[in-house]
Amino acid sequence: MPELPHWLMIAVRSISFLIILFLLTKWLGKRQISQLSFFEYITGITIGNIAAEVSMGIEQSFSDALIGILVWSAVPFLVGFISLKSKRIRNFVEGEATIFIKDGKVLEDNLKKEKYTIDELMELLRKKDVFNVSDVEFALLEPNGTLNILLKKENQPLTPKVLGLKVAQEKETQTVIMDGKILNQPLSASGHNQGWLRTELEKLGVTLDNVFIGQVDSYGQLTVDLYDDKFQTPSPQEKPLLLATLKKCQADLELFALETGSVTAQNMYTKNASRMQGILDKVTYLLKE
Incomplete structure (x- = not known):
């Protein structure tokens, strides 16, 4: 069998290692590419160097490189598996979180331990939209x-829970047209x-073939983005119409209470108008565009 040209051999080896590394990465899981520990960082560099060296070096043994890559891939997998069972090993391999700020005060010794300057800390805080250290209750590296930071109670944004409001449960927005x-399935x-x-x-x-992407939100409302950006779609009117209907019902109940000559009917209309107003107070912000 004739020997392959030099350039073709490099191409074949490169494609082979690309496929092997892809499969190994899939095997190791998404965590390996989302959060690299010190150990995983070193492993990734080494595997990449082995693959690059053997791809370009024709004299290097393909099988030896494959064994090396498999070993370097299997070790972090086994260490990760053992780490799931032992917190002590997990802390040693992956490290532990370090407190940088506590009760609005910077812990300088911990900054020095992790080799961070105050300028670097302030940069990290600004990325979290925090500009004043005293606003922070707790900050962890x-x-x-x-x-990650926890603002002091008085600096935290208001939420419906803080205000005592009950809100509808949010559902995942579904992309129904692409x-x-x-x-x-999403539909x-x-x-x-x-x-x-x-x-x-x-x-x-709009026509279906003009829709680049269409999504249905948790309220069952369809929004679309069109290929033709100059075309203006009308704003959905379902929620504003529902809000207007509820307001009309509440106003009608108050009107009936004023017009009726029966005390019993008047009390009934007034009571239900008050209930309707309570409903409006809870849902108005949901139905406003």
Whole structure:
């Protein structure tokens, strides 16, 4: 069998290692590419160097390189598996979080331990939209280098829970149209069918093949982005119409209470008008555009 040309041999080896590294990365899991520990960082560099060296060096043994890559891939997998069982090993391999700020005060010794300057700390805080150290209750440097902070109670943003408001549970937004094609599984997950979707598109005055992406939010409202950016789709009116209907019902109840000559009916209308106002207070911000 004739020997392959030099350039073709390099191409074959490179493609082979690309496929091998891809499969090994899939085997190791998404965590290996999202959060690298010290150990995983070293392993990744070494595997990459082995693959690059053997891809370009024809004289290098392909099988020897493959064994080396498999060993360097298997070790972090085994260490990760053992780390799941032992917190002590996990702390040793992956490291522990370090407290940088506590009760609004910077812990200088911990900064020095992790070799961070105050300028670097302030940069990390600004990335979290925090400009004043005294606003921070707690700040932790995670093993992967991410700074997580907890603001003091008075500096935290208001939430419906703090205000004592009950809100509807948010559902995942479903992408039901992509590149002008209907995606049946997400459409079914949103609780709708193709008939409903085509009706909504007719309301917006757009055709399916002109839709680049279409999504259904947790309220069952369809929004679309079109290939033709100059075309303006009308704003959805379902929520504003519902809000207007509720307000009209509340106003009608108050009007009936004023017009009736029966004390019993007046009390009933007044009581229900008050209940309707309570409902409006809870849902108005949800139904406003």
